[in-house]
Amino acid sequence: MRRTLAISAFIALSLAACGGSETSTPVSLPPAEGAADSAPETTVPEDLCVPVGGEAPEPDIAAPEVLETNPDKPEIDIPTEAPTELDRTVLEEGSGDAAEAGDTVIVDYAGVRSSDGLPFDNSYDRGEPFPVVLGQGGVIEGWDVGLIGSQTGERVQLDIPSAQAYGEVARSNIICENEDLTFVIDVRAVVKAVDPGDVPTEPGVELSKDPGVDDTVFEDLVVGDGEVLEIDDTAVIRYVNFRGDTGEVLETSWDADPLQVVYGENLLPGLLEGMEGLAVGGRRAITVPPEDGFGEEGSPDAGLPAGTDMIFVVELIGKY
Missing domain, CATH: 3.10.50.40 (Chitinase A; domain 3)
Structure with a gap:
């Protein structure tokens, strides 16, 4: 499945956190069976361990920015x-x-x-x-x-x-x-774990007709019953991006870790407008004209011809 548009639409523009940086997360490293015997190189000599009541060393955190407080x-x-x-x-x-x-x-x-x-x-x-x-x-x-x-x-x-x-x-x-x-x-x-039968395979709304829509429009496929998304919230989402004229799937995040994106002006204009008022638990189809997406030139290498609308189906799983 193509993923080049996903990088442009969400990841590069508004990634909050999804394993993107190399950090020290020892909790994510479970010991393998017999690790104490088979992997002595991972064992820290007892005399190098900080004694009880000792002072912590400086944290080894590899990240672009560390929040002081x-x-x-x-x-x-x-x-x-x-x-x-x-x-x-x-x-x-x-x-x-x-x-x-x-x-x-x-x-x-x-x-x-x-x-x-x-x-x-x-x-x-x-x-x-x-x-x-x-x-x-x-x-x-x-x-x-x-x-x-x-x-x-x-x-x-x-x-x-x-x-x-x-x-x-x-x-x-x-x-x-x-x-x-x-x-x-x-x-x-x-x-919740993805049910394969619940993955959108078509937009669920009428496809764009030549010359497509003039402005971004959206339709709720499922009305959420949770909190409403607000500017600067981090939205936890899944989405599928369809070609607006044929319904062909351009790319999807449904089979990967949920995306965490900051809802704000760093999103594509069509997504910023189309996700307004979306509530947790909701699923929305957003039809985005070129001027609110990647421009009139589209992204032919990713399967989006010039002058073609996109239809995003976005599900808001959570927010914080």
Whole structure:
């Protein structure tokens, strides 16, 4: 499926965060079976580990911009005793669908050692929420299990024993061998697994007639019942882009991680206008003339001839 238009329409112009930068996210590196024996190069010698009560080293965060102060970053109360089993504490209730295995949760998180609260990583300072597909083994077991049942807007604390984190494998000079970990996690959105039968294969509205539409027009295919999208919100979306005159699919994001895009003037004018008033849970068909899209020249290499309308079908999964 072509993706060149997706880069122009959403990713390059308005990417909020979707794994785009190289960052230190140890939670995303689950230990393989037998890793303590088969991968000694990943083990940090005990004498290099920061002792309990020691001072944290400077964070190794590779990102274009690091936010010096983020008011959303939580303070973390560590457990009074070392966790012997996964302890899940909801600090703030969420709403909507509960996350199940196979769903994607988009989260911000901060992680510390349970023993002394020494921080090792967080997404808030990077300004990059982190998408996690549950039940796939792509994160440590404490997350894979502990985020089941989460809802959009929830803040949850996970106190994770080392056996459900990295066990005997050290990951850094803070995450040492047999280290218990504590996370506070803000669930930005719960994205249900894609049902192949629910993927739009046609625009759902009348195709453009020569010479096409004069201005951007839109029609709600599904009316959302959640919060309404506002300027500067980060929208969590899926979309399919159709050629306006034939209905041919130009490109789609439906089979990939949900896009997180800032709803503002950096979007194509047709998308900025066409997404106005869209509510979470809604699906909308937006017909965009060339002047509100990529211009009269179109993008022939991507299958969009000159002077041709586009029809975006956009589903708003969540916002924050």
